[in-house]
Amino acid sequence: MARIVIDPVTRIEGHLRIEAQVDGGTISDAWSSGTMFRGIEMILRGRDPREAWIWAQRICGVCTAVHALASVTAVEDALGIEVPDNARIIRNIIAATQTMADHIIHFYQLHALDWVDVESSLKADPAKTSQLAQSISEWPLSSAKYFKGVQDRISALFASKQLSIFGTGYWGHPAYRLPPEANLMALAHYLEALQFQKEFLRIHAVLGGKNPHLQSFLVGGMSTAMDPNEPDATINPERIDFLLQVAKSASAFVSQVYIPDVLAVAGFYPAWFALGAGVGNYMSYGGYSQGSVNDPSSFFLPRGLLLSRDLSTVHPVDTAKIKEYVARSWYEYSGGDQIAKHPFEGETIPKYSGPKPPYEFLTVEEKYSWIKAPRYDDQPMEVGPLARMLVAYASGQPDVKKIFDAALATLKVPITAMFSTLGRIAARALETQLLGDLNITWIEQLGTNLATSNVRIHNGETWDPGSWPKSARGLGFFEAPRGSLGHWVEIEDRSIKNYQAVVPSTWNAGPRDARGQRGPYEAGLLKTPVADPDRPLELLRTVHSFDPCLACAVHVVDARGYKYAGAHG
Amino acid sequence: MTAPTCGVPAALQVRGVSRREFVRFCSSMAATLALPPKYLGVIASALAKADRPILVWLEFQDCAGNSESMLRSSNPPVTEFVLDLLSWEYHELLMAGAGKQAEDALERVVREHAGQYIAVVEGAIPTADGGVYCTIGGKTALDIAKHVCSNAVANIAVGACAWDGGLVRSNPNPTGALGLQDAVPGLKNLINLGGCPHNPANTAAVLVHYLTFHELPALDEYRRPLFAYGDIIHDQCERRAHYDAGRFVEEWGDEGHRKGYCLYKMGCKGPEATYNCPTVRWNDGTSWPVKAGHGCIACASHRFWDTKSPFYRRLPSVPGFGVDVTADQIGWGITGLAVTAMAAQVVGDIVRDKVKARKENAETPEPPQSRQA
Numbered sequence: 001m002a003r004i005v006i007d008p009v010t011r012i013e014g015h016l017r018i019e020a021q022v023d024g025g026t027i028s029d030a031w032s033s034g035t036m037f038r039g040i041e042m043i044l045r046g047r048d049p050r051e052a053w054i055w056a057q058r059i060c061g062v063c064t065a066v067h068a069l070a071s072v073t074a075v076e077d078a079l080g081i082e083v084p085d086n087a088r089i090i091r092n093i094i095a096a097t098q099t100m101a102d103h104i105i106h107f108y109q110l111h112a113l114d115w116v117d118v119e120s121s122l123k124a125d126p127a128k129t130s131q132l133a134q135s136i137s138e139w140p141l142s143s144a145k146y147f148k149g150v151q152d153r154i155s156a157l158f159a160s161k162q163l164s165i166f167g168t169g170y171w172g173h174p175a176y177r178l179p180p181e182a183n184l185m186a187l188a189h190y191l192e193a194l195q196f197q198k199e200f201l202r203i204h205a206v207l208g209g210k211n212p213h214l215q216s217f218l219v220g221g222m223s224t225a226m227d228p229n230e231p232d233a234t235i236n237p238e239r240i241d242f243l244l245q246v247a248k249s250a251s252a253f254v255s256q257v258y259i260p261d262v263l264a265v266a267g268f269y270p271a272w273f274a275l276g277a278g279v280g281n282y283m284s285y286g287g288y289s290q291g292s293v294n295d296p297s298s299f300f301l302p303r304g305l306l307l308s309r310d311l312s313t314v315h316p317v318d319t320a321k322i323k324e325y326v327a328r329s330w331y332e333y334s335g336g337d338q339i340a341k342h343p344f345e346g347e348t349i350p351k352y353s354g355p356k357p358p359y360e361f362l363t364v365e366e367k368y369s370w371i372k373a374p375r376y377d378d379q380p381m382e383v384g385p386l387a388r389m390l391v392a393y394a395s396g397q398p399d400v401k402k403i404f405d406a407a408l409a410t411l412k413v414p415i416t417a418m419f420s421t422l423g424r425i426a427a428r429a430l431e432t433q434l435l436g437d438l439n440i441t442w443i444e445q446l447g448t449n450l451a452t453s454n455v456r457i458h459n460g461e462t463w464d465p466g467s468w469p470k471s472a473r474g475l476g477f478f479e480a481p482r483g484s485l486g487h488w489v490e491i492e493d494r495s496i497k498n499y500q501a502v503v504p505s506t507w508n509a510g511p512r513d514a515r516g517q518r519g520p521y522e523a524g525l526l527k528t529p530v531a532d533p534d535r536p537l538e539l540l541r542t543v544h545s546f547d548p549c550l551a552c553a554v555h556v557v558d559a560r561g562y563k564y565a566g567a568h569g
Numbered sequence: 570m571t572a573p574t575c576g577v578p579a580a581l582q583v584r585g586v587s588r589r590e591f592v593r594f595c596s597s598m599a600a601t602l603a604l605p606p607k608y609l610g611v612i613a614s615a616l617a618k619a620d621r622p623i624l625v626w627l628e629f630q631d632c633a634g635n636s637e638s639m640l641r642s643s644n645p646p647v648t649e650f651v652l653d654l655l656s657w658e659y660h661e662l663l664m665a666g667a668g669k670q671a672e673d674a675l676e677r678v679v680r681e682h683a684g685q686y687i688a689v690v691e692g693a694i695p696t697a698d699g700g701v702y703c704t705i706g707g708k709t710a711l712d713i714a715k716h717v718c719s720n721a722v723a724n725i726a727v728g729a730c731a732w733d734g735g736l737v738r739s740n741p742n743p744t745g746a747l748g749l750q751d752a753v754p755g756l757k758n759l760i761n762l763g764g765c766p767h768n769p770a771n772t773a774a775v776l777v778h779y780l781t782f783h784e785l786p787a788l789d790e791y792r793r794p795l796f797a798y799g800d801i802i803h804d805q806c807e808r809r810a811h812y813d814a815g816r817f818v819e820e821w822g823d824e825g826h827r828k829g830y831c832l833y834k835m836g837c838k839g840p841e842a843t844y845n846c847p848t849v850r851w852n853d854g855t856s857w858p859v860k861a862g863h864g865c866i867a868c869a870s871h872r873f874w875d876t877k878s879p880f881y882r883r884l885p886s887v888p889g890f891g892v893d894v895t896a897d898q899i900g901w902g903i904t905g906l907a908v909t910a911m912a913a914q915v916v917g918d919i920v921r922d923k924v925k926a927r928k929e930n931a932e933t934p935e936p937p938q939s940r941q942a
Binding site for chain 1: 705
């Protein structure tokens with residue numbers, strides 16, 4: 001019996017620590033801790049609600065844009081305005097591009113090295129690697145010469161004894177299963193993905209000025225002025241052509257590289273379709289409006305939740321049932337730490353009670369994380385691509401059903417195999433493919449609007465704060481790459497009175513609640529094998545399958561006023 | 570097996586980069602750094618000789634936006650930094666190993682390469698309550714920064730948070746967050762690359778400059794490189810001619826907005842911000858915020874979250890003068906600040922105070938409620 005600690009968990013966003021109990025080569029219990037707190041909440045209070053998105057966007061620089069989108073949506077909801085059609089389309093493009101880029105970076109840069117042994121690729125035969133690549137895809141970068149070049153580059157790295165980012169890997173670990181050729185192919189695609197993401201995210205540069213941290217959102221629409229005849233308009237026909245070209249290249253990369261790689265890797269690790277399931281409840285707010293943003297029935301991805309892995313019933317989402325616990329988090333609630341609070345009544349009063357640094361172990365029997373524990377109707381929920389896809393599948397969404405049934409047939413597994421570590425990986429990849437096709441459609445729609453001089457981009461009815469009611473409150477829901485994101489804003493006398501966010505990784509990475517129920521990471525790690533406690537590669541597989549984003553997870557504003565003992569200048 | 574050399578020429582050869590491509594890269598670096606053409610050869614030969622120096626990238630109270638921005642580096646792309654130009658031995662976002670393996674890697678660099686490695690810092694450093702607001706491996710960010718940065722040959726603070734505490738330090742600074750220079754005073758060879766996030770083109774240029782000359786480029790009083798932070802955005806802006814002609818965006822989406830008119834009236838902070846954002850741009854030179862139709866928020870300015878917000882409030886105008894005069898005067902003041910900064914901190918303070926006084930005379934921006942409380 002051994003207690004193992006992984007801190008820092010790397011290849012994620014932010015600061016995550018996992019402590020786990022290993023008995024007889026298997027994880028018997030686990031604790032997930034966020035070890036960083038910034039207090040963005042109290043910083044937002046008193047600011048102009050029209051610029052809340054600029055601040056809120058800095059909650060996260062990986063899933064950049066998503067907090068900006070949720071924020072403008074919340075303020076628009078409070079002010080009772082709807083954005084023009086062009087703004088809706090552009091926001092869809094920005095969101096889909098973000099999700100696709102995040103998923104691809106996640107699979108290659110953040111997750112692949114859990115499954116791909118870099119050192120083993122040195123033993124690969126480039127000619128056989130070429131045959132393998134050509135047998136699963138039409139992707140043109142597949143010659144023996146190409147793979148030899150990649151192999152030489154990595155060989156030089158190993159020979160120099162300066163392995164750079166690969167220096168700390170678990171190479172040779174018995175849990176690696178890919179043959180050398182598959183390792184080399186995947187490694188080549190790891191390097192291609194690094195190149196790909198920066199080209200692909202030029203879509204954000206066009207529509208947002210830059211990435212990370214786009215700068216084109218407005219309460220009421222977007223700043224990206226459109227004009228079919230003006231070369232200096234942010235969006236003109238030339239720019240539409242550029243966006244289309246980039247979006248089409250991205251779809252090709254997804255269907256010819258990402259999807260075949262995921263299917264190939266999954267084929268070598270079938271056991272992972274039965275590991276890492278987690279809490280078994282899945283929630284999605286839904287998203288990608290095809291009509292009115294206020295009408296969930298117009299969403300491409302439906303809203304709903306699934307309980308206890310039952311795909312036969314999709315339950316409606318009632319946001320009044322969302323509450324957060326701090327029983328095991330380093331905060332205190334007025335009224336006691338055993339109760340749960342809805343975001344509109346929430347509090348964020350930090351009170352660290354963990355061990356004094358430097359420390360070896362957390363006191364996991366008490367409070368142990370900066371992340372709160374959100375619950376829906378007192379149940380822990382997994383959110384993210386798997387939850388979105390399962391809710392859509394169970395709802396009978398035809399595109400999702402079609403793409404999933406095809407993939408399941410290829411993999412020769414039932415839909416229930418998706419309740420797993422590999423299920424998350426597969427869902428992420430298939431969602432990327434769906435969004436890639438949609439992205440092209442939306443850019444074409446934008447081009448059609450432009451060509452017909454439908455160029456309205458901003459609803460200015462409420463831009464002047466003088467037009468606002470004395471007080472208002474609004475909600476902004478959004479499906480971020482890592483799952484369901486909600487922003488709650490309360491406006492009074494033209495400034496932010498309160499602001500609260502409940503973020504995907506808060507749902508997934510949160511600790512236990514007052515009833516002792518584990519969060520999704522913690523539950524997902526149970527029964528995970530650990531062959532070598534000094535090199536817990538298997539543990540990383542399941543944690544990484546959730547795509548942790550910890551800066552997002554620890555956040556937030558309280559509704560009643562931030563009570564903090566001391567502010568520091 | 571004969572061991573290939575680990576120097577840049579071998580790496581270039583291995584990855585099939587031609588001499589011509591390499592020289593093109595060097596010349597683009599020279600352009601970003603505003604170096605005369607004669608330095609092109611110096612850069613090329615220095616890089617061709619260099620062994621791969623070690624770089625460690627530390628993340629503290631961050632959003633990882635600066636790490637992500639580095640991934641968008643296009644010239645050279647991040648793969649070349651990581652695999653060919655440097656040995657990128659610690660970066661939580663990218664490194665293969667976690668936990669003990671990661672901690673050991675960092676400790677080994679400090680122990681075996683003290684005084685030789687480059688440290689990049691992203692995010693603010695909390696100093697309140699014993700540093701409990703950011704711990705990694707059970708150690709506080711402050712202890713890690715002191716240990717790692719004090720032993721580095723050069724320290725690069727990327728992004729607003731690592732420079733001056735950024736958003737995390739903004740009023741009322743709940744965690745006692747500071748930028749690197751204030752959290753660990755007296756660091757040698759410190760350079761600040763403000764911006765939210767940093768522009769990887771500038772960071773790439775600083776790294777190449779350091780690899781070439783073994784010293785930092787010329788800095789201003791904030792220890793920012795003059796090549797990137799020496800010029801006013803307003804003076805480099807593609808919409809400047811509209812400003813001079815009095816053509817402004819009056820409402821979002823109006824005819825002026827569609828024609829690319831000046832965003833001054835919509836709150837653009839370009840007249841009092843310095844950065845090479847309009848010329849270097851972002852994401853392989855694709856665009857920048859003003860090109861996307863939104864005003865500049867002065868994200869490369871000192872303590873910009875508190876000093877430049879509210880972001881939609883028009884910059885103040887001086888009674889009796891036209892808009893043009895006001896913005897130019899403010900802009901001139903900032904230029905003075907940048908140019909004289911290295912020599913005379915006091916001059917910078919005077920100019921800044923003048924700008925401030927002018928603002929207060931004209932129109933006092935309303936502070937957010939939390940700051941009044």
